[in-house]
Amino acid sequence: MHLSLHKIDELKNERENGRAKYHKGVFYYVRRFWYLYPDNSGERESIADWHIATILRKPTLEFAIRFHVGNAGSETPFDGHLKLFGSAVYWGISMGRELAQKITETPEQKYGGRDISIWNSREDDHLYVTLWRDSNSSGLREKGKNGKRKRDWRNRSYRLNPMEWIYGPYRYSYKDMAKVETEIEMPEGSYPVTLTLREVSHGRSKSKQQSISYCVDINADKGIPTHYDSSGGWKGDRSYGFGVDYPSGLSLVNWADNAKNLVKARVYKDRGRTGFTEPQEVD
Secondary structure, X not given: OEEXXXXXXXXXXXXXXXXXXXXXXXXXXXXXXXXXXXXOOOOOOOOEEEEEEEEEXXXXXXEEEEEEEOOOOOOOOEEEEEEEOOEEEEEEEOOOHHHHHHHHXXXXXXXXXXXXXXXXXXXXXXXXXXXXXXXXXXXXXXXXXXXXXEEOOOEEEEEXXXXXXXXXXXXXXXXXXXXXXXXXXXXXXXXXXXXXXXXXXXXXXOOOOOEEEEEEEEEEEEEEEOOXXXXXXXXXXXXXXXXXXXXXXXXXOOHHHHHHHHHHHHHHHHHHHHOXXXXXXXX
16 A cells, blocks of 8 residues: 645635735645555555645634535535634545445435534624534424424524623614615716615614614615626626615715715725726626
8 A cells, every 4th residue: 555645725825816815814824635445556546545725813702513424426525624723634434435324324314414513603692503414404304293394303403692682683674764865976877776764773682672773775786897807798797786784974854865975985995905997887
């Protein structure tokens, strides 16, 4: 048997290609691949291979552990990762497909794969636990006698923030306040839009205190050129709907004029960020 090691330093490659900005906060990112070849067989394909990727980065409040078993069609039928404070180790084994298929296959789902995982989300302060569930499962079991689908205990989430236990999670509600049809004037031309002023109420579900803010919803049937189209014309350079925040310091009396200026500022920002030069021709 012959064991071969292939190493890729992702940060070094990015620096050499001028793309180091894509891994901001990362100071070590190396991937290692091992390939096992039969000796003196003349075969170029490996009989087994596996990989490990190691990432060290600026500490964040992230934790995750995952063990995944795929199926006969998986690129890595056995893989997983461990993440602590943002740094992580990812691994995968590209062998044992038949074994993985036997382990995960069920009469109801032949190619689903299975997950065992625990991870937290900084966005919603939840801990998510999956115990040998289908990778694509919604976390709901089949309907019972009452016709309702019950939550599967093997795929659950738990609140980590004590404030949610006491006052409940944040909730947002929207109410349309006013609507106007107008045009957004840009240097190359004008674009018809419908602007809708919306009141936003947000606060914890069990709290009587609710904060009020405003936003503007933009609907442009013919689109507004907002970004550089890197697809060469296939995706286009126009946005047909988006929203902008309406600052609390602006008067609501002449909200439409203020909203037009906010939309123009957003369009200019998107154009500058994406390298926009001139709008594409539209049939």
